[in-house]
Amino acid sequence: MAYSQRTHGVLLRRLIDHLDGAVEQSYADAGLDYRPRFTPILRALLNDGPASIRTLSGRTGVTHSAVSQTVSQMAARDWVSLEPGKDARERIVALTPFALEQLPRLEACWAATAAASAELEADIGQPLAEVLARALDVLAQRPFRDRLAALSANAKESH
Incomplete structure (x- = not known):
């Protein structure tokens, strides 16, 4: 049996590779040590000012963990600074x-x-x-996991 390699995951990863690779090269060509993943955070800070990692996660729709990792990379390149927040666990990004x-x-x-x-x-x-955006909206209403679970249950019932 031949299996298709044109699954959504493969196609989306290839699309991201094409887009992000070209955009990252354009930054390098402009003399910038900057990655595409920095943009949502940088724009959120430009629009709304300094914020905690948690707030940036909410503003950008990126997970807390991914924002934390990205902010660390940005700080290492001097794009952002980190200051203590109201409690010892919170860091404010500027x-x-x-x-x-x-x-x-x-x-x-x-x-x-x-x-x-x-x-x-x-x-x-x-x-x-x-x-x-439409695909993400539809998945927010009914996650892919739920779709898989329903179809797996139907497949089990038919055997």
């Missing part, structure tokens, strides 16, 4: 002067990324961002 100095170059990269994304969507013939 943009550094270095990050603010780099903002014009970042914004130029973001503008190029938005233009390239629009071109990609035109070539595809549909708004990729809307398709992905």
Whole structure:
């Protein structure tokens, strides 16, 4: 039996590899030591100011663990600083002067990324961002795990 390698997971990982790899290279070409995963956190800090890891997780929709790891990487590159919060467990994340100095170059990269994304969507013939957002909305209503469990239960009953 031949198995398809075109599963959602494989296709999404390949898409992310294409997109993130190109975007990361554009940052390097602009002389920035910056990763695409920094962007949601940096934008949240630009929009709403310093915040705890937990608050940033809520603002960005990224898990607490992933935000914590990303913030550590950003701090190592001087994009953010970390200060103690109200209790010993909380850390407040803020943009550094270095990050603010780099903002014009970042914004130029973001503008190029938005233009390239629009071109990609035109070539595809549909708004990729809307398709992905819709898929996430539908999965928020009925998670994939629930779909799998229901189908597994049906398969067991038919045997």
